[in-house]
Each structure stands twice: as structure tokens, then as C-alpha cells.
Amino acid sequence: MAHIIIGTAGHIDHGKTTLVKALTGIDTDRLAEEKARGISIELGFAHLELPGGITAAIVDVPGHERFIKNMLAGAAGIDMALLVVAADEGIMPQTAEHMDILKLLEIKKIIVVITKIDLVDDEYLELVREDIGKLLTGTRYEDAPILELSALRGRGLAELKELLAEAARNKVETGRTRAPARLPIDRAFIMQGFGTVVTGTLFDGEINIGDTLEIAVKEKRFRVRNLQVHNQAVAKAVAGQRVAVNLAGVGPGELEKGDVLGVPGWFEPTVRVDVSCHLLPSSPWKLQPNTRVRFYQGTKEAFGRVVLFDRAELAAGEEAYLQIALEEPLLVCRGDNYIIRSYSPSVTVGGGRIVEPLAAKHKKKEAGLLAELEIKASGDLDRIAQLLIEKNKKPTAVPALSRRLGLPAEDTEPVLARLTGARKIVRLGSGEEALYLSASKLEEGEKLISREIKGHLEKFPLEPGLNKEALRAKFWPDMALKEYNALIQYWIERKVLALRESQFLVPAGYERSVGGVWAEKIAAVEQYYLRSRWQIAGWEKIRLDLNLDQKTGQQVLQYLLRAQKLYPLAEDLYLWQTLLDEAKQKIREWLKDNGQITVAQARDLLGTNRRIAVPLMEYLDKLKFTVRNGEARKLAGKGQAE
Numbered sequence: 001m002a003h004i005i006i007g008t009a010g011h012i013d014h015g016k017t018t019l020v021k022a023l024t025g026i027d028t029d030r031l032a033e034e035k036a037r038g039i040s041i042e043l044g045f046a047h048l049e050l051p052g053g054i055t056a057a058i059v060d061v062p063g064h065e066r067f068i069k070n071m072l073a074g075a076a077g078i079d080m081a082l083l084v085v086a087a088d089e090g091i092m093p094q095t096a097e098h099m100d101i102l103k104l105l106e107i108k109k110i111i112v113v114i115t116k117i118d119l120v121d122d123e124y125l126e127l128v129r130e131d132i133g134k135l136l137t138g139t140r141y142e143d144a145p146i147l148e149l150s151a152l153r154g155r156g157l158a159e160l161k162e163l164l165a166e167a168a169r170n171k172v173e174t175g176r177t178r179a180p181a182r183l184p185i186d187r188a189f190i191m192q193g194f195g196t197v198v199t200g201t202l203f204d205g206e207i208n209i210g211d212t213l214e215i216a217v218k219e220k221r222f223r224v225r226n227l228q229v230h231n232q233a234v235a236k237a238v239a240g241q242r243v244a245v246n247l248a249g250v251g252p253g254e255l256e257k258g259d260v261l262g263v264p265g266w267f268e269p270t271v272r273v274d275v276s277c278h279l280l281p282s283s284p285w286k287l288q289p290n291t292r293v294r295f296y297q298g299t300k301e302a303f304g305r306v307v308l309f310d311r312a313e314l315a316a317g318e319e320a321y322l323q324i325a326l327e328e329p330l331l332v333c334r335g336d337n338y339i340i341r342s343y344s345p346s347v348t349v350g351g352g353r354i355v356e357p358l359a360a361k362h363k364k365k366e367a368g369l370l371a372e373l374e375i376k377a378s379g380d381l382d383r384i385a386q387l388l389i390e391k392n393k394k395p396t397a398v399p400a401l402s403r404r405l406g407l408p409a410e411d412t413e414p415v416l417a418r419l420t421g422a423r424k425i426v427r428l429g430s431g432e433e434a435l436y437l438s439a440s441k442l443e444e445g446e447k448l449i450s451r452e453i454k455g456h457l458e459k460f461p462l463e464p465g466l467n468k469e470a471l472r473a474k475f476w477p478d479m480a481l482k483e484y485n486a487l488i489q490y491w492i493e494r495k496v497l498a499l500r501e502s503q504f505l506v507p508a509g510y511e512r513s514v515g516g517v518w519a520e521k522i523a524a525v526e527q528y529y530l531r532s533r534w535q536i537a538g539w540e541k542i543r544l545d546l547n548l549d550q551k552t553g554q555q556v557l558q559y560l561l562r563a564q565k566l567y568p569l570a571e572d573l574y575l576w577q578t579l580l581d582e583a584k585q586k587i588r589e590w591l592k593d594n595g596q597i598t599v600a601q602a603r604d605l606l607g608t609n610r611r612i613a614v615p616l617m618e619y620l621d622k623l624k625f626t627v628r629n630g631e632a633r634k635l636a637g638k639g640q641a642e
Contacts, residue, residue, distance in 0.1 A: 216331055569615035
């Protein structure tokens with residue numbers, strides 16, 4: 001079934017509420033104060049059955065200048081507006097201001113309704129028509145239908161309903177139903193027997209009974225107990241509908257107008273937004289750095305300060321990209337429309353679209369900033385996704401990119417596929433674990449690590465490669481291990497790198513060649529051990545005797561340990577490979593003849609001392625060559641097999 005949300009707009013006492021009542025039979029002025037004063041203060045709501053089985057929701061807004069913030073909350077999310085102009089007064093200040101707001105919010109369609117036509121003659125009515133024509137000239141609403149109507153006599157109501165039905169039939173669906181649910185709250189109240197109820201226009205997604213929704217700014221979650229659309233209980237509400245949500249688990253005063261209900265874990269509050277801004281030609285104010293403004297988005301009013309990028313001030317009628325530094329966290333999305341009003345006195349001065357909802361604090365004269373904002377403002381998802389991936393220093397996962405784009409994963413995947421096919425980005429891994437990195441960053445990274453690894457091996461030729469974690473700590477300290485491993489695996493699979501001993505990186509095909517001075521130092525160590533036989537000195541003495549400095553000595557030692565030429569017996573004590581083989585052979589033969597051996601017997605058998613014999617026997621136990629039996633040892637299973 002087709003549905004449409006209609007908002008009223010216009011000056012106070014021009015007959016908006018009377019018109020809604022004539023159309024629907026519903027008096028949207030609920031408050032005693034509204035009835036006593038004869039003016040609308042809060043938002044009013046009604047529903048209307050249109051020809052062709054179409055249901056419309058109507059949001060009736062206050063016309064008084066003191067209640068513009070309520071009007072702005074009501075205008076959020078409407079599909080079209082009824083701009084109401086009283087025939088006996090014509091264009092008035094709030095008529096013009098509401099018109100400016102409709103333009104800034106990019107409301108696609110309006111119908112101008114001239115009310116109270118029975119109070120004026122034809123000549124005066126013609127003057128009103130001329131003024132309305134001037135108001136519409138040069139705007140997107142230049143060809144908007146203008147309908148003359150008397151709500152009290154019912155004249156023109158049928159024609160208006162038909163125009164509304166036609167607008168609903170021609171409404172272009174935006175596909176926002178697939179997006180994660182987002183409901184800006186315009187009213188929160190307690191209903192006897194039900195508890196807390198909130199109402200609003202469902203901007204995105206769908207809400208089902210039983211869903212859990214979150215107010216991300218307040219870190220609060222609530223369960224959907226019941227739903228109503230047009231006063232009818234439903235199991236599901238979809239984007240573009242007015243909805244009343246009965247929530248469970250809400251404490252007193254926890255929810256208020258301006259809060260945003262959304263899918264848990266999806267939306268991230270922000271305190272800085274980059275925006276495109278059009279300052280109205282009628283604005284009496286200029287925007288200068290640090291100007292305090294009232295910022296309106298959805299149903300929320302907040303305060304913020306202006307940050308200009310490329311100019312000292314923004315004058316009336318001008319457009320620019322700028323940033324609003326907010327005084328409290330808000331939940332907004334890319335592409336949302338917003339309004340700004342001066343702080344005091346409060347006057348609508350401009351508005352535009354949110355270009356980057358999670359903006360960073362920009363540096364003065366930041367290179368390429370305006371070009372980036374131009375891309376983000378274009379609405380071109382491919383270019384925006386490419387930019388976001390390029391700006392991310394780490395590989396990007398699909399869920400993270402989806403959140404930044406404001407798209408469900410199934411709509412993000414085709415974007416990534418196009419960029420991958422064009423070789424602008426590269427996929428690391430596959431399936432749900434896939435990550436994406438810009439092709440240029442990948443190329444830069446490949447050159448960087450290739451140069452780093454080559455330099456390391458030239459400086460430390462005895463090492464098996466550059467430690468993988470040391471490389472991450474130096475160049476990508478903020479990158480998660482999972483992301484880093486995916487990056488390294490990509491280069492390994494493409495024969496750029498090879499991994500040695502599960503932790504050292506070398507160029508693919510690299511073979512270590514030890515020659516020259518290093519070969520001489522290694523040979524000198526070997527000869528030292530072979531000369532010493534079983535009267536082994538500690539490594540520190542050997543290093544000093546061979547005139548090896550600390551760094552060189554450590555490189556040689558680690559090389560010999562990895563090459564299994566030396567084996568560690570104890571701190572500072574190592575055994576040469578041939579001596580270990582000799583010890584195992586002699587001890588095996590002894591145990592075959594005698595069954596067991598003590599440390600003292602091993603000492604005498606090898607012609608060594610207790611300083612060597614004790615750690616040697618413990619080392620053979622660790623190798624499972626021998627097994628301890630009281631004060632003696634016998635052959636273990638491995639020793640017998642050998």
C-alpha cells in the first residue's frame with residue numbers, strides 16, 4: 001500500500017490546523033494551552049485516506065516564530081509540504097521563513113494552499129497570487145500547484161485530496177527500507193497501561209515487534225513491545241511511515257524529543273560534522289570562525305561553533321564547505337539535511353547537507369581537504385568508498401565501510417566489486433573475513449617493507465629475516481594483528497615475501513649467503529669450541545677472547561643457535577653440535593651396558609666437569625633422550641629409538 005508523509009508550513013493563524021481538521025476530521029491541537037490561546041505550540045498528527053487506497057500521515061507544525069524548532073522537528077522526514085497562505089494576509093514573515101526551511105531541507109514537492117478565500121474579494125486574491133508567484137520564482141517549486149480553498153465551507157478539499165493522491169502515486173521510493181533502522185523521536189510520553197511510547201518518522205530501515213533498539217548517544221537499549229501506524233497495530237513499520245513505538249525497559253525521563261532510536265552497534269555519535277552550507281540571501285548574519293549557531297537535524301536542536309576552511313567569513317547568499325563543532329554528541333548520517341539558525345536572536349540563516357558525519361578536527365590549510373569534501377558531497381558511492389578506503393591507514397572491513405557509507409552490506413558489496421574490478425582497491429582474504437586496501441597504499445606499503453627488509457638483511461646478514469612483529473610495530477602500530485596478517489599473507493601469496501620460521505620476513509626466493517668477514521667470525525667460534533672440547537668456557541669469555549663486540553657477538557650466537565650448531569645448556573653456556581652427538585653416543589652405549597648413569601659417571605665418561613655435566617644431563621632429559629630415575633638416569637623412549 002502506498003503511503004506519504006505531508007507536513008504543513010506557513011505563518012501563524014493562516015489556517016493550517018483548521019485545514020488538517022477539514023481534511024481528516026482530527027483536531028491536532030491536543031494541549032489545553034493550544035486550545036485556550038488558539039495557536040499550535042507542539043506538533044500535531046493526523047492520518048488521511050486518499051483516493052486509490054493511499055494512506056497519508058499529516059504533521060501539523062506551529063506557525064509562530066517562537067516555535068520554529070518544533071516546526072523543524074515536524075519537517076524532518078516529510079515527503080511533501082502544504083504551504084498555507086491566508087488570503088486575508090498573504091505572504092508573512094513565517095511564510096517566507098518556512099519556505100526557506102523547505103528549500104534548505106530539499107523537500108521535493110509542495111502544494112500552495114490559499115485559505116480563507118471567502119474573506120477577500122477577487123482583486124485582493126489576485127494580489128496574493130502575485131506575491132506567491134514572486135515567492136516561488138527561481139526556486140524548485142516554481143511550477144508548484146496553487147489551490148484556493150475554504151476549509152470551513154469545504155471548498156477545494158476534494159481537489160486537494162486528489163493532488164495529494166497524485167503526489168503519493170508519483171513518489172519515488174529511495175530504497176531506504178534496506179538500511180539499518182533509524183527513528184528520530186519527535187514525541188515521548190507515558191500511555192496508561194502501556195508505558196513509554198515514542199513517535200517519529202522512520203527515516204531508514206524497518207522496525208519489528210520484538211526488536212532491540214538503541215539510543216547510541218546515551219548507550220541505552222530498549223525492546224519494541226508494540227507498534228502502531230495510523231493508530232493501527234502492526235507487526236512491522238517501514239521507512240517513510242509515521243510510527244508509534246511502545247518500548248519496554250524505559251526508565252523515567254530516559255527518552256525525549258531529539259533522541260534517535262537505531263540498530264544497536266551500527267550508529268556512532270559524533271561531535272564534529274563537515275557540511276555543505278548555503279547561507280540564505282536574506283540572512284542578516286555572516287558566519288565567521290567560532291560563530292555559535294543553533295544546529296537542527298532530524299528532531300534534534302543542538303549548539304555548535306562554525307569552523308571555516310577557505311575563507312574568513314561566509315556572507316549572505318554564499319555557499320561553502322565548513323565544519324560544525326558540536327557542543328554535545330549527535331547521531332547523524334551522511335547526506336542528511338540540516339538547518340542552522342543564529343544563536344540570538346534566533347533566525348534561520350542557512351543549511352545544507354552533512355558531507356561527513358564522523359569528521360576529524362582539520363588542520364589549517366589541510367592539503368586536499370576541499371577536494372575530498374567535494375567527492376563526499378557528490379553522492380557518488382564508488383568515489384566516496386574509494387576515498388574512505390584510501391584515507392584509512394588500515395585495511396577496511398565490509399561492516400566498517402557499510403557504516404561509514406550508511407548502506408547495508410548487500411549494497412556495499414557491489415561498490416567494492418566495481419572498485420576491485422577497476423583495480424582501484426585490492427581485496428585481502430575472502431568471504432566474511434575479506435578486507436580492502438587502496439591499490440596505491442598497497443603499492444607504497446610493498447615498496448616500504450621491501451626496502452626495510454633488504455636494508456635489515458644487509459645490516460644483519462646472519463639473521464633469518466626481519467621479525468614480522470617488529471615490522472608492524474614500526475610502520476603499522478595501530479593495525480590489528482588480524483588485519484596485519486591478512487596484508488602479509490597477500491604479499492606472500494603473490495611471491496613478494498616469504499615467511500621463515502613462522503616469524504621472519506624475507507624477499508621471496510631469498511637464500512642467505514654467509515661469506516667474507518662473517519664467515520671468518522663463525523669459523524673462529526667453531527674452532528674455539530672444537531679446541532676446548534669438554535672444557536667449555538661461557539659465551540661471554542669466548543666473545544671477549546675472539547674480540548667480538550656485543551652486537552656482533554649476539555648476531556653470531558643467534559645464527560649458530562638457529563643453524564643448530566650450538567645448543568643452550570644454561571645461561572651463558574652452550575654446547576657445540578658435534579660434542580652433543582658425541583655425548584649422546586657415549587651415554588647410550590654406557591646405558592646399554594649399565595642400565596643407568598649418574599651425573600658423576602657422565603662427567604667422568606665425557607672427561608668434563610660438574611659445571612658442564614649437570615646442565616648437559618638436564619638438557620638430555622628435556623630432549624627426552626634420558627629420563628631421571630632418582631639420582632640417576634636411564635634411556636628414554638627417544639634415546640632407545642636413536
